[in-house]
Amino acid sequence: MTDALKLTELSKSFPVGKPLFGKPKAIVRAVRPVSLRVETGETLGIVGESGCGKSTLARMLVGLLPASTGSIEIEGEAQDTTDPAAFGRRIQYVFQDPISSLNPRKTIRQIIEAPLKLLHGMGRAERDTRLREILAAVNLREDFLTRYPHEFSGGQAQRIGIARALAANARILILDEPVSALDVSVQAQVLNLLADLKAELGLTYLFISHDLAVVEAVSDRVAVLYFGAVVEIGRAGDIFRQPRHPYTRLLADSAPVVGRPLRPPEGRETELPDPLNPPPGCSFAARCPYATDLCRTTEPPLTPMGETQLAACHHPITR
Amino acid sequence: MRLFAGLLARNRLALVGAVVLAAVAVLALLVPVLPVRAPNVTDTAARYLRPLSEGHLLGTDHLGRDLLSRLLWGTRLSLAVGFAAAVIAAVIGAALGIVAGYFGGRTDNLIMRGVDMLMAFPYILLALAIVAALGPGLLNALIAVAAVNVPFFARNIRGITVGIANREFVDAARLAGMGHWRIIWSEILPNVVPVIVIAMSTTIGWMILETAGLSFLGLGSQPPQADLGSMLGEARAALITAPHTSVVPGVMILIIVMSINLLGDGVRDALDPRLRSGALSRPMAATRVARDTVPEPQGDGILTLQALETQFHVGGRVYRAVNKVSLSVHPGECLGIIGESGSGKSVTALSVMGLVASPPGVITGGAARYRGDDLIGAPYETLRSLRGDRIAYIFQDPLATLHPLYRVGDQLAEAIRVHHPLGRAEAWARAVALLHSVRIPNPESRAKAYPHEMSGGMRQRVGIAMALANDPDVIIADEPTTALDVTVQAQILSLLDELRRARGLAIIFITHDFGVVAQLCDRVAVMYAGRIVEEGPTGVLLESPAHPYTRRLIDCVPELGAGRRRLAAIPGLPPAVDQLPPGCAFAPRCGRKQPACEAGEIGLEGSGARRVRCLYPEVEEP
């Protein structure tokens, strides 16, 4: 069985304060070298807080951002181009803000038709048939086609965004916080729709979110990102129950859960390190209750812990 | 388009402008066929005839030429030149701006440096230099005026384009297989055109003035041909002896430019969506109150809301954001208000101290009593003296809610000084102590920081410190952790919990997160479509929700640790609060609906702390 998606040492750095000519003042490493595989038909969840590089990673995977180093293999084929259209037939993107991801001056038909026309060169009749199929798949009425985005609620707009991604006929969808702009009652509708589509069409998902509970509910495996690097990866059912990396545990303990009393989380009251001046060694060391001198000097590699779990930690939690 | 025409027609001044401009334009177009004298025929015997002379309605000029005829021909010329200059400047400027804004990087840098260079000239110097080089003449004046306005358009349109190019639908278009030029044509341009039209409509008047100015200086149209500017220029010599020769063309310029400006303002108002929603009207110091009756005082809470009603009046529509909400909170108690967006929870909170933006907000009924005294409709000074002193707020997004230009220490000190006669140094020391109490490391140096220099979590600590500044009795926290990451949220929540226990604060905590409510609140009220649908002690309510909405909402929320699963969803959407159904607002989405649910008003019934607004509750004895 081939992997749907395979990233090898993929990374992204941004220059800061670049003058017209010459060298930039500093380099920010938004994503440190990441290697990941996503199996066909799998949902890989990616969690992390703001600034952890999850959206940058996602945008590299669809060719919207050129990677600084590393390679991407999609369905067994290396992607050596940065042309989003070449990616578009294989991998598509569903955006966080459903309203902002739809051009306010185009009808829904124009929006969903674009990939049919441009990526697959379909004729008019063929397009009409396909449009109907896609709308039915996302539970939208056909008379929506002639309307404009501002006439829709967030949940409906997000379905339209999903329909556009389906129209490209890609087998892999990157879902970048697809429900975080929606209210909980609507969020569940969209999550269930995504689950149905996946089962029907055999899709592969990369599901990015800051909400641990949502990620756990939809994913097979979960990768935890911190400061641009994967710190832990493992099966969705295990990773938050038995975290190995102290950051994963901090995340799991911080999530407000009904029935769990409020207690100050273990982490010290500090926040992310300065990206312009990253610490040597483990980037979590400053917040970590178990940090030693080793952590502050040497960056820990991602190493297997248990059967399916990997964590990047010198002093993993064993329990 | 029809909407646009309608909006324009509703703006009376713009309509006047449009009518006047149309009349002038029609006259100018028709001059060749109108029965007026030839504009350039001189008659030295009839020099400087006054207006209303025989055969010369507006008199004659220094060469005895008919002023009316010259005025009409001049108007024709001025309008044509001004309009042409505007179109040329807009097209070239917009093209540069779009290319710079869309491609960014080096392209952007080079184009904008060039534009900055042109803008480094006071515009007339550039225009004069161009005219000096090309020689005086109307066409050259047109080129000069267009050229000096290109940078204005380029800069303006670039800014807009950058904003659009970063929107997600542009990324989506690239993934749909569109190339750069197709994206510019079909995704960017349609969104930029309204801005170009606005910029044109507001600058075309300027362009007419500028070309008239160059002609006035003798650098534009050359004799015997005359536009309005050169008519004025020629008349200047006889200003004192024959003022009418100056007044006639001058007033015409004034009429044209003024009508264009009126129309331009109308166009801008009609095209700018922010104005359409009334967003640019100034919110008053306190929310407008228009209520008929005041409820009798009731209850013993330190803060009690009685049947509070807040509405938004937009156009002819009435949005019932808060619909007869009654609540009360006691010292040391934390009351949670939970609901989805649009449920009215924030508006309820803001109504208490009259902080709902007004217009369009109006408090139309009920009362909010602090220690028994009604705050709704209280004199401004009473309200002000309580704001931040006895009842304080913590808002959602601490970057937007702190003043960006003041040091956080100054903002804290101000919060104290507006209520207590403290010296600067003393207030500053108090501010530092407050920062310390919300556990900000190095409070002395952090007090000197500006909000943008702090992280989101630190900023929210400042927000909390500000609420604590005067040791208030009640704190109203409006989604204070929603914009924060979970690990930071946990820190802030435990800080709030600790503070309220230590100080005996009453807190009203507004959120959409059941987990947060469960951890922090003693009691909770659930809101739906502007009303409270259920209320009770947190544990009981979450354990056995009585209202079907509460029950199903709780089921929607995935909970950490439950593993991979299908979520329960509520079909449909909450109703718009400007067209609420009779009876229960949740009925259309409810699985337990009976005919009686949609028949009429349903009361919030129950005993003690537990109340529910449902005819067929999930549990028998709530």
Added chain:
Amino acid sequence: MGAYILRRLISAIPVLLGITVIVFAIMEMIPGDPATAILGSYATPENVEKLNRELGLDKPAVQRYFIWLGNMLTGDFGQSYALNRPVLDEVLERFGATLILAGVAFVLCSGLGVLAGVVSAARQYGPADRAITFVVLLGISIPSFFLGMMMILLFAVKLRWLPVSGMYAIYGGGDLQDLLRHLVMPASALAVVATGVIARLSRGAMLEVLRQDFIRTARAKGVPERRVIQGHALRAAMVGIIPVLGIQAGFVLSGAVYIEMVFQWPGVGRMLVDAILKRDILLVQGGVVFVAACYVLFNIVVDVAQSLLDPRIKT
């Protein structure tokens, strides 16, 4: 802060060079040659050629640009043929007069404009707002030179309150009071348009700011409304207003050209127009470069003011 000012000054150098390139390039487009203009159309070809050589006009354009630039850097802007005196002397003398006129107008329009905008926003849709809006509309719709002419008719000819034109009275004038009497009309005519623009913009900026969340925070703290408007809101609005003041300074300077014509004010604008009509190229070049350079420096002052106000600007 000192380092920031220095950086801004250094970054102005390419802009100033760019200005000289643009001015030089525009002047290169002039058909015919200055020698013919100087000697008149009856000059013999030999004389024209001789003068061209004397003026260095037979050299390639790039070389001539650098010679011109080098001379300017040493303070030699060349000789005005029409006035037969050094360009720099003439420009400096005339620029002083313009500076008095434009400076006073600028101070007037900045102060009045911001004040009117704030009042208008604070009393939105009230009678004061409507009155100000109308006056502002009138102001931005009237050509300043026409307004100036009408003022002459009313205040100088009809009411005889003020002198018709000029900078000083021909007989017995010359003191400050005399200057002020001559200054009233041109300065106010010049200020009217810019006041309108600034008032409009200030009103918009204030309304925008008054909607912001931090204004609600100030009110929630119990800050008195007066102080919310004059402190919190105005300060934030100034961030949007100050750059416009910089741009308006350019408009005031531009408008000064017309006003100087109407009121016979001996400023640099009138000098330029005369020079263009007489094809006195060196005077045009020198005048434009000098005034533009002053404007660039003024805008650095504006930038520095902005950075003092807004801590978010990296200094």
